[in-house]
Amino acid sequence: MIQLPSFSRRRAVLTVLASGASSLGLFSGSARAQAFPNRPIKLLVPVAAGGGTDLIARVVADALSRTMGQTWVVDNQAGAGGQIASQATARAAADGYSLMLGYVSTHGTLPAVRKLPYDTQKDFTYIGMIGGAPNVLVSNAVRGPQTFQQFLQDVRANPGRDSFGSAGAGTITHLVFERLKVATNTSIVHVPYKGVAPVMTDLLANQIQYAMPGLAGALNYIRSGKATALAVTGPRRHPLLPDVPTLKELGVPDFEAVQWVGIMGPAGIPADVGQKLTASLNEVLKQKELAEKLTSEGIEVMPMSVEAFRSYVAADSVRWREVVKKSDIKES
Structure with missing residues (x-):
């Protein structure tokens, strides 16, 4: 029988253990994604109940509850322009059960006027864009x-x-x-x-x-x-308000703004869980009933990849920084 040198035997054993650990990790991730979600998912909404953003959150949460077979609980945490809900989300456990309805104010305009205790890009897992509407x-x-x-x-x-x-x-x-x-x-x-x-x-x-x-x-x-x-503020008249002109029509040049909304979670959500959340969101956005409900409230569905969503938010924040600079608003 051929005897392996002791260091070779150790290397062989380590290789087998590493292979087993890798397989176990893959199995663990797969099992985790299959089991997710096994308890209610909390969706923080950074505005008071009753407004348009809150309405969007409740419509989408209801559709996701049915699609994922688990309750999505809407939790309104208004205040500080959305900073309270954003900070709570950034500090939450990165397990996919604590998410937020991020929108243009929390991740676009707020960073332009305030020094925040979190980074709107690095401290969040981007799940997906929902849609947008003019002001x-x-x-x-x-x-x-x-x-x-x-x-x-x-x-x-x-x-x-x-x-x-x-x-x-x-x-x-x-x-x-x-x-x-x-x-x-x-x-x-x-x-x-x-x-x-x-x-x-x-x-x-x-x-x-x-x-x-x-x-x-x-x-x-x-x-x-x-x-x-x-x-x-849209680039053209909105079909729900066909008699209301755009600011551009009224002689205010280059004036466009979109109030976008999407779903985010804390940084570090496991990739398989994030992918399941993204896939579920994209699935409900394709539902005719949901799209019609959002459209009736003025929201145009804007599905896009996670990467495109993150880039869209980053570019939007740059635009609002320019507005702050021209308006001479002091950073707080």
Whole structure:
């Protein structure tokens, strides 16, 4: 019998052990993905209940619950422009059970105005894009102007008198209005809230005079005749508001903004679990019923690869940094 040298025997044993460990790892990952999810998945939503972003979260969570056979629990954690929910997500266990509805404010505009205790690219696992909608300039239907021209005349005649509400400092509903102020050379006071729903409540009570929520958050108020849509920020008129002109039509050049939404989790979610979440999201986005429900609320479904989603968010953040620079908003 041929005897292997002792070091050769050790190497052979280590090779076998390594091969077994590798196989065990592959098996473990496969088993984990098959078992996932075996308990409810929490979806943090960084705005107050009742607004457009919250509505999107609940519609998508309901569809994912049915598709994955496990409950998705929506947990609203508003405040600090979305920083509270984002920070909680970044620090959560990277097991796929703690996710968030990230959107343009949390990962696009907020990093442009604030030093954050987390990195919006490195500290998150990107699961997938859901879709986007334009913002809408709205006024009180009874006491406010009924056209964009009347809006300009009024605010220019009374600089600093009127106010606009946003879902929080640094959110898109804040920065998109700051961009409008610069473009139109107007002075309107900013009043931050914790979400779009309380903004619209005070708009209807005439506590504030204007707002620029996403279409999903404004649509019900416009349809009910409580708020007047003066303009949209999209590249073209929206089919749900065909009589409302774009800002570009109204003479505000190069003015486009999209309020995108997607799903993210903490960095380090196992690849197999992340892939299952992404596949499930893409599956529900293909469902006609879900697409119609989102479309009826002003959201255009925007499916894309995880890599494309991450790149889209990074580029969007750069654009909003430029807005902050031109608006002379100081980083906090």
